[in-house]
Amino acid sequence: MPLAKRIIPCLDVDNGRVVKGVKFVDIRDAGDPVEVARRYDLEGADEITFLDITASHEQRDTILHVVEKVASEIFIPLTVGGGIRQIDDISRLLNAGADKVAINTSAVKNPDFIKQASDKLGSQCIVVALDARKSGNTPSGYEIYTHGGRHETGLDAVKWAQQMAAYGAGELLVTSMDRDGTKDGFELELTSAIADAVSIPVIASGGVGNLQHLVEGITLGKADAVLAASIFHFGEYTIKQAKKFMVNQGIEMRM
Amino acid sequence: MTQVAVIDLGTGNLRSVAKAVEHVCGKSSRVRITRDCSQIDQADKIVLPGQGAIGSWLSALSDADLNTALHKALKTKPVLGICVGMQALFEYNQEDGGHECLGLFKGTVIRFENGRIAEDGSVMKVPQMGWNQVKISQSHPLWQGIADNSWFYFLHSYYACETNSAEVFAQTEYGIPYASAVAKDNIFAIQCHPEKSHHVGLKLFENFINWNI
Numbered sequence A: 001m002p003l004a005k006r007i008i009p010c011l012d013v014d015n016g017r018v019v020k021g022v023k024f025v026d027i028r029d030a031g032d033p034v035e036v037a038r039r040y041d042l043e044g045a046d047e048i049t050f051l052d053i054t055a056s057h058e059q060r061d062t063i064l065h066v067v068e069k070v071a072s073e074i075f076i077p078l079t080v081g082g083g084i085r086q087i088d089d090i091s092r093l094l095n096a097g098a099d100k101v102a103i104n105t106s107a108v109k110n111p112d113f114i115k116q117a118s119d120k121l122g123s124q125c126i127v128v129a130l131d132a133r134k135s136g137n138t139p140s141g142y143e144i145y146t147h148g149g150r151h152e153t154g155l156d157a158v159k160w161a162q163q164m165a166a167y168g169a170g171e172l173l174v175t176s177m178d179r180d181g182t183k184d185g186f187e188l189e190l191t192s193a194i195a196d197a198v199s200i201p202v203i204a205s206g207g208v209g210n211l212q213h214l215v216e217g218i219t220l221g222k223a224d225a226v227l228a229a230s231i232f233h234f235g236e237y238t239i240k241q242a243k244k245f246m247v248n249q250g251i252e253m254r255m
Numbered sequence B: 001m002t003q004v005a006v007i008d009l010g011t012g013n014l015r016s017v018a019k020a021v022e023h024v025c026g027k028s029s030r031v032r033i034t035r036d037c038s039q040i041d042q043a044d045k046i047v048l049p050g051q052g053a054i055g056s057w058l059s060a061l062s063d064a065d066l067n068t069a070l071h072k073a074l075k076t077k078p079v080l081g082i083c084v085g086m087q088a089l090f091e092y093n094q095e096d097g098g099h100e101c102l103g104l105f106k107g108t109v110i111r112f113e114n115g116r117i118a119e120d121g122s123v124m125k126v127p128q129m130g131w132n133q134v135k136i137s138q139s140h141p142l143w144q145g146i147a148d149n150s151w152f153y154f155l156h157s158y159y160a161c162e163t164n165s166a167e168v169f170a171q172t173e174y175g176i177p178y179a180s181a182v183a184k185d186n187i188f189a190i191q192c193h194p195e196k197s198h199h200v201g202l203k204l205f206e207n208f209i210n211w212n213i
Helices: A033-043 A064-070 A087-096 A106-109 A112-121 A157-166 A190-199 A211-219 A239-248 B015-029 B037-042 B054-062 B065-076 B198-209
Strands: A006-014 A050-053 A078-081 A100-103 A126-134 A144-145 A149-155 A171-176 A203-204 A225-228 B002-007 B029-034 B045-050 B078-080 B108-111 B128-136 B150-156 B158-161 B169-173 B177-185 B189-190
Touching: A006 A033, A006 A203, A006 A239, A006 B189, A033 A050, A033 A064, A033 A239, A050 A149, A064 A087, A064 B015, A078 A106, A087 A100, A087 A112, A100 A106, A100 B054, A106 A144, A106 B177, A112 A126, A126 A157, A126 B177, A149 A157, A149 B198, A157 A171, A157 A190, A171 A190, A171 B065, A190 A203, A190 A211, A211 A225, A211 A239, B002 B015, B002 B037, B002 B065, B015 B029, B029 B037, B045 B065, B045 B198, B150 B198, B158 B177
Parallel strands: A006 A050, A006 A225, A050 A078, A078 A100, A100 A126, A126 A171, A171 A203, A203 A225, B002 B029, B002 B045, B045 B078, B078 B189
Antiparallel strands: A126 A144, A144 A149, B108 B158, B128 B150, B128 B169, B169 B177, B177 B189
16 A cells, blocks of 8 residues: 555745735635644645745744644644754754754755754655756756746756755655746656656645646656645635545545 | 653654643643653653654663653553654664664564555655554554544654564554554554644544553
């Protein structure tokens, strides 16, 4: 029996509030990450990911309070990404109740950071988030970008994924910056190329517009988990509907 | 008031475990994350969590007083071992050159083989990270209200083999079937993370709090 595939709703959090708009009909305060997380938990989310996009360093601690509150009432795995620069940042998030942290720019700036973090705290809590775009500059045809897809790095996405796995990443969150926000579906060639190249779990991200896209992320993209934001935030689909749809397509899910 | 000690050996997400226990027992219990011997002595119930490497978990027991307090509790009080807190109860663990463990259950803890292929052709990745099913092989008070083949959250690279089937209370399949829960007398131990396993995990904690030996 293989593991169940996972659905992971992702929330952008700015200074302790959910942004990008979440419009559930039966929720009192769509900006409260705890309420939104509670809703996803009820619907059967397999994990929850918070992406902290708080710009100012002084307000960074607000995410810790959010994590503490969510972790004290929601009992599924919780991943937090954004602004992680040192081991201390990771320890603080784990102590607040996060199970994993997602690291992006700091890994590109200093790949050894992933080695140090996984040695110290264990691979199981280190997710490397990689943002990739189609590119003619790299052998795989995909290049790693940072800063929300604005800065190119010259790194080949598949080679980078292998390097991060070798350095101790426990999981890879693979986002296509070309597809992010388009609702055209995952960049399946990117996720499958990376899934074939590494032996750690891969999460597909960027571009989900309907439930068939989630299925394709698993079947064609070879991902172990699918991450989505807007299709769930706006009540287009519930997570339960998504899971039912995927089960009907022959995918093993936790129901 | 029931006192629950969540033993702090410096590894793992102790807070999540403590929060889950607090969540199910509300105000009727006092939950402490501790390595203080007198608190362990006073506790009615012991939760033994763990994550990461077995070596650092065991090295915390080089503190002789803590070692004595824990062994005393393991003989007399209801104990719930979780993940590495389960693995430590077997005889031997092959991780990092090998470690003698507490030997309360028969079995050796070894690593999942890399790249094993599942029936459906998918590659079994190591660590096992995600939701898998727990097949109950013997009834136990801690399984009360938990359906056979319920999904629990797993996160581990090592598993127990050469176990004694009389001590095995559940199996899980990950390329091979292995013991995902063992129990004997006052001890129940489980490989997955009930604190991350949603309602079914909370039910297990609730059963543990209500378990009288």
